[in-house]
Amino acid sequence: MDSSTEADHGAASADDAAVAGAPEKASAAEPGPRGRRGPGAERSVPAWRRSLRPYLLVVPALLLTGGILYPFGLGLYYTVFDFAASKPQPDLVGLENYRRIFTDSSFWDSAWVTVLYAVGAAVVETVLGVAVALLLHRSTLVGRVLEKVLILPLMIAPVIAAIIWKLMLQPSVGVVNHLLRPFGLGGVQWTDTPTGALLSSIAVDVWVYTPFVAILALAGLRSLPASPFEAAAVDGASWWFTFRKLTMPMLWPYVLVAVIFRFMDSLKVFDIIYALTEGGPGDSTVVLQIRAYLEAIRFQRYSFGLSYMIVLWAVVYLAAMVLVRYLGRIQNRAAEVPK
Amino acid sequence: MDMHGKLGHDRRRFLALTAAASSVPLLSACGAGFGGGDGKSDGSAADDVTGSFDWRRHQGTTVKALLNKHPYTDALIAELGTFTEKTGIKVEYDVFPEDNYFDKLTVDLSSGRASYDIFMLGAYMVWQYGPPGWLEDLGPWMRNESATGAEWDQNDFLPSLLEGTRWSLKAGAPLGRGGQYALPWGWEANVVAYNTEVFDKLGLRPAESFDELRELAGTIKRKAPGAGFDGMYGVAVRGSRSWATIHPGFMTMFSRYGLKDFTVDGESLKPAMNSPEAIGFTRDWAEMVKKGGPPSWTSYTWYQCSSDLGAKKAGMLFDADTAAYFQAVKGASPAAGNIAFHPGPKGPDGSLATNMWIWSLGMNAKSGKKSAAWLFLQWATGKEHLRKGAIEYNHIDPVRRSVSDDAAYRNKMKELPGFIETFEAVQDQTRIQFTPQEQFFDATTSWASALQEIYGGKSAGPVLNGLADDLAPKVG
Numbered sequence: 001m002d003s004s005t006e007a008d009h010g011a012a013s014a015d016d017a018a019v020a021g022a023p024e025k026a027s028a029a030e031p032g033p034r035g036r037r038g039p040g041a042e043r044s045v046p047a048w049r050r051s052l053r054p055y056l057l058v059v060p061a062l063l064l065t066g067g068i069l070y071p072f073g074l075g076l077y078y079t080v081f082d083f084a085a086s087k088p089q090p091d092l093v094g095l096e097n098y099r100r101i102f103t104d105s106s107f108w109d110s111a112w113v114t115v116l117y118a119v120g121a122a123v124v125e126t127v128l129g130v131a132v133a134l135l136l137h138r139s140t141l142v143g144r145v146l147e148k149v150l151i152l153p154l155m156i157a158p159v160i161a162a163i164i165w166k167l168m169l170q171p172s173v174g175v176v177n178h179l180l181r182p183f184g185l186g187g188v189q190w191t192d193t194p195t196g197a198l199l200s201s202i203a204v205d206v207w208v209y210t211p212f213v214a215i216l217a218l219a220g221l222r223s224l225p226a227s228p229f230e231a232a233a234v235d236g237a238s239w240w241f242t243f244r245k246l247t248m249p250m251l252w253p254y255v256l257v258a259v260i261f262r263f264m265d266s267l268k269v270f271d272i273i274y275a276l277t278e279g280g281p282g283d284s285t286v287v288l289q290i291r292a293y294l295e296a297i298r299f300q301r302y303s304f305g306l307s308y309m310i311v312l313w314a315v316v317y318l319a320a321m322v323l324v325r326y327l328g329r330i331q332n333r334a335a336e337v338p339k
Numbered sequence: 340m341d342m343h344g345k346l347g348h349d350r351r352r353f354l355a356l357t358a359a360a361s362s363v364p365l366l367s368a369c370g371a372g373f374g375g376g377d378g379k380s381d382g383s384a385a386d387d388v389t390g391s392f393d394w395r396r397h398q399g400t401t402v403k404a405l406l407n408k409h410p411y412t413d414a415l416i417a418e419l420g421t422f423t424e425k426t427g428i429k430v431e432y433d434v435f436p437e438d439n440y441f442d443k444l445t446v447d448l449s450s451g452r453a454s455y456d457i458f459m460l461g462a463y464m465v466w467q468y469g470p471p472g473w474l475e476d477l478g479p480w481m482r483n484e485s486a487t488g489a490e491w492d493q494n495d496f497l498p499s500l501l502e503g504t505r506w507s508l509k510a511g512a513p514l515g516r517g518g519q520y521a522l523p524w525g526w527e528a529n530v531v532a533y534n535t536e537v538f539d540k541l542g543l544r545p546a547e548s549f550d551e552l553r554e555l556a557g558t559i560k561r562k563a564p565g566a567g568f569d570g571m572y573g574v575a576v577r578g579s580r581s582w583a584t585i586h587p588g589f590m591t592m593f594s595r596y597g598l599k600d601f602t603v604d605g606e607s608l609k610p611a612m613n614s615p616e617a618i619g620f621t622r623d624w625a626e627m628v629k630k631g632g633p634p635s636w637t638s639y640t641w642y643q644c645s646s647d648l649g650a651k652k653a654g655m656l657f658d659a660d661t662a663a664y665f666q667a668v669k670g671a672s673p674a675a676g677n678i679a680f681h682p683g684p685k686g687p688d689g690s691l692a693t694n695m696w697i698w699s700l701g702m703n704a705k706s707g708k709k710s711a712a713w714l715f716l717q718w719a720t721g722k723e724h725l726r727k728g729a730i731e732y733n734h735i736d737p738v739r740r741s742v743s744d745d746a747a748y749r750n751k752m753k754e755l756p757g758f759i760e761t762f763e764a765v766q767d768q769t770r771i772q773f774t775p776q777e778q779f780f781d782a783t784t785s786w787a788s789a790l791q792e793i794y795g796g797k798s799a800g801p802v803l804n805g806l807a808d809d810l811a812p813k814v815g
Contacts, residue, residue: 085449085471086777106809171634172570172652192637193795280580281637282792297442299781300449300467 079307085300097307106283106291107308111315114287116198117273118266121205126259128206129213130251134243136214137221147218150211158208162275165204166191194284197277201285204272209265213258220254221247253331260323267316288312383479384709388486397711398427404715405447405458406432407440410665411525411698412459414732415719422718428711438640448473453705456712462503462697463586465520466775470508475702476518478505480713491717495739499770500526503697510776510814511603521699522720523738525661528693528769529591530761531683532648532663533655534674540566545681549592552657552684553623556631559654568651573631575644575653580791582783583640586773588657588683589624589790590694594772595686596620600782601774601814608776608814610807612786613800621790622799629794637791649674657683659696660761664735667755680757682764693769697738736762778814785809 079097081090101107132150136143153161168174169190177186191197224247232242270289273279279286279294286294288308296305388396406412412434419430433455435443441464447454448468460468468474480486481493493501500523507517531552533545541562546552556573563571577584590600598617601608611617628636633647645662647653649672656663660680665671667678682691700719702712718724722741728734729748737743743762752758773779789806793799 085467088471166638169635187634189635192635197637277638278580280788280791281795282580282788282797294781294784297445298784299778300445300471 075306076310078303079310081303083303085302090303093303097304098311100304101307101311106286107288107311109283110286110288110291113198113285114267114269114289114312114315117202117205117269117285117287118263120198120202121209121266121269122259122263124202124206125210125213125262126255128210129258130217130255132210132214133217133221134247136218150214152211153208154211156208157271158205159271159275161208162204162272165200165207166276169200191277192281194281197281197285201269201273201276204276205266205269208272209262213255213262216258217251217255220251223254224250250334253327253334256323256327256330260320260327263323264316264320267319268312288315383476385479385483385486385713388480388483388710390485392485392488394426394488394714397708397714400427400708400711401429401431402456402708402712402715403454404430404432405440405444405455406434407459407698408434408436409459409698410661410733411728414728414734415724417732418724418727421724422715425718426711426714428714430715448703451705453703453707456703456706456708457715458701458703459524460521460699460701462514462521462523462699462771463582463773463779465504465506465699465701466777466779468701469506469518469520470777473704474518474520475704475706475709476520477522477702477713477716478519480709481519486710486713487717491721492741495722495741496523497526497738497740497743497766499695500697500738503695503771504699506775509606511601511606511608511774514771514775521697521701522716523697524700524720524725525698525734526736526738527659527661527696527698528736528762528765529587529658529683529695530660530693530765531655531657531681532660532667532678533681534568534648534651534653534677535679535756536651536674536677537563537566537568537571537654540568546684548687549596549620549623549684553627553631556627556655558631560631563654568654571652571654572633572647573653574627574655574657575633575639575647576628576636576657577641577644578628578632578636578639578787578791578794580637580784580788581640582780582787584787584790585783586694586696587641587659590772591657591692592624592684592686593617593620594692594694595684595690597686597688597690597692599774600772600786601776603774608774610782610810610814613803613807618799618803621793621803625790625793625799636794646672648672648678660758661736664755664758665733668733669754678755680755680761682761691765691768692772693765694772695769697771776814778810781813782810 080092080094082093082096083090136147136150156164168176171177171187171189171192174190176190177188180186180188189196190200228246228250229242232246237245268289269287270293273285273287274290274293277285279290289312292305292308292312294305295301295308299305406415416432416434419432423429440459444455444458444460444464445467449471465474501519502515504521504523505515505517505519506512509517531545537559538544541559543555543558546555552574559571559573563573576588593600596616598614598620599611602611603609612621633639633643633653641658641662644653644656644658645666648656648663649666651674663678663680667675669675682693685691700716702709702716706712720738722739725734725737725739726742726745726748729737729742730745730751735752737748742748749759752762773783776782785806789802792802
């Protein structure tokens with residue numbers, strides 16, 4: 001027998017003996033070793049206090065749950081009224097606000113723009129993020145330097161990033177058109193057309209959040225086991241084959257976590273678009289969050305604005321549920337041991 | 340004893356009790372009504388002020404002000420020491436840039452708190468903040484001789500400005516009747532300012548009609564870059580998707596054509612921005628911007644318009660006279676010394692109807708220090724401060740006759756070519772040209788959005804008809 005194991009067993013037995021022999025000596029007033037109260041002290045605690053403990057342990061969770069649910073419930077409650085600054089004593093209108101939303105073409109326009117934005121941003125950020133992670137994973141000195149630079153956009157508030165890009169995309173004095181001028185593309189009106197405004201907004205989102213995807217993907221890459229890749233190398237597999245058959249399937253659960261975060265965040269986008277285009281030109285970049293803000297804050301139709309927010313919440317919740325279930329399936333599949 | 344069963348039962352009872360306890364505030368909050376309920380009384384706090392008027396009645400008190408970042412504010416802040424010396428009242432203040440200012444103010448007022456006793460607002464905001472009871476009616480304060488010093492002299496204000504901040508809170512009802520919900524503090528007339536250098540070089544003259552203005556804007560954009568004004572375009576006008584795009588040059592020219600935003604039939608309003616004449620005018624305006632306006636027009640606020648004139652990027656500016664003034668004063672910009680003022684194009688019948696913006700000061704109806712706040716309002720809108728602001732600072736376009744007629748003020752403004760003449764030409768026809776109604780911000784933001792769509796190539800008729808259809812049930 002290994003001597004150290006024997007020693008451990010000996011120590012354990014001594015502890016057990018101490019516990020067994022302790023009841024008479026220990027008391028509630030005398031803390032046990034390392035300040036803990038011994039089992040004797042436990043027995044001297046009145047029964048009503050012992051039975052109260054589980055409930056006390058539940059209190060923080062209850063407070064937290066209440067802190068989340070109370071404002072949400074109140075918001076939901078307001079949506080069945082016609083509460084607005086112009087009507088501080090509102091009438092109960094039931095689901096009228098929701099009916100108005102779903103029968104209003106501008107809601108569907110906003111929903112469409114929101115989906116385009118979220119899908120566009122999430123897809124581009126995923127592709128670029130994985131590509132950047134692969135590059136950094138292979139590089140050495142350059143990789144380490146780029147890693148430091150990569151995190152910079154994440155340190156800038158999105159609204160500030162949007163303002164920086166607004167200046168850079170300014171047609172006459174912006175640096176982007178200045179750089180494009182030698183190629184005959186110096187007059188692009190980046191945010192003056194509906195398509196340009198949406199693409200510019202997505203581009204700013206991509207600039208800010210691609211590093212987030214890249215960092216998660218890079219962490220995933222670094223945690224993958226080396227042996228399958230060594231085996232592939234020994235078998236002479238091409239880079240593309242290895243990427244498709246080994247890297248991506250093993251990396252996908254990590255990337256999917258980033259995709260879920262980015263997709264949900266993009267569905268709720270406000271700051272980038274509002275700072276860059278204010279929802280224009282026309283209504284071309286009025287996503288659901290901006291419409292809710294305009295209704296609730298700018299136009300002070302609180303109930304109607306809140307109804308928009310509840311609808312947006314439902315959309316995000318459903319999307320998250322589907323994606324998280326998919327993530328669970330992917331993770332289970334990745335954890336399966338081949339038979 | 341079945342401990343498990345007892346605990347299970349207790350746990351259920353505990354959870355039921357907890358749920359009941361936590362629902363109490365929820366239900367009470369719901370029952371308490373919405374957003375800081377009114378609690379307005381019929382009487383005014385002004386009635387509590389009795390005895391002889393005394394500037395030092397509230398010495399030792401502190402009042403809080405919410406201010407917008409503006410040259411007028413700079414003059415006020417610089418002179419706050421004078422107020423404290425005179426009254427013994429301290430003023431604490433927060434200053435926000437205009438982009439966020441009104442959102443901050445709106446959220447604060449709608450919360451029902453009295454975080455700020457006094458704040459800056461525009462006359463249009465009275466239409467939004469007045470009906471929910473957020474603004475103190477200053478009429479009773481003005482009428483109470485115990486609360487108001489004789490030297491304040493209400494009759495010295497330009498009548499149209501006091502009328503512009505007075506309203507009965509009924510949609511479509513004309514201004515000038517009802518409660519005085521703010522006091523005029525500074526105002527702006529929307530006129531044309533132009534770069535004399537480029538006009539001289541290209542042999543141009545200010546436009547006297549809208550047709551001429553459109554032609555002129557296009558000509559400058561085509562010819563100015565070749566004449567040594569690199570990147571210069573014709574006319575700077577606002578274009579962002581905001582209510583602020585509609586009210587300066589656009590609404591001024593719209594009104595000079597005799598057009599209306601809404602028609603009033605009894606107590607109901609009907610959108611009129613889609614009349615055939617309005618559709619034609621809007622199409623022409625968008626065309627002017629395309630041919631002679633700024634690149635990236637859809638993001639243009641007054642800041643960009645103003646700085647483009649100063650940076651010699653714009654040949655003309657059709658906006659608030661102050662937006663040009665801040666660039667025209669000596670040393671303020673590359674174009675300073677070469678900026679002149681003109682009333683702008685006349686309407687077909689010679690109209691110089693001009694829309695105005697009134698920077699005003701208001702009092703929070705929930706303030707607990709109304710009497711001290713009223714002393715501050717009296718001082719800030721009084722002859723002494725406004726005269727000093729106009730002469731020593733950049734608080735121009737005086738709201739008081741005594742200041743605009745003051746020789747020192749006139750001498751100062753004479754340095755700017757055409758300023759006084761323009762001011763005098765439009766003064767009588769300058770008033771708020773919008774129809775007062777609570778949905779003003781929704782209507783004008785949607786109008787700006789429609790204007791952007793027309794600029795983007797959509798047909799003006801269907802876009803404006805769609806706008807009118809959308810607005811009709813909201814305002815009707």
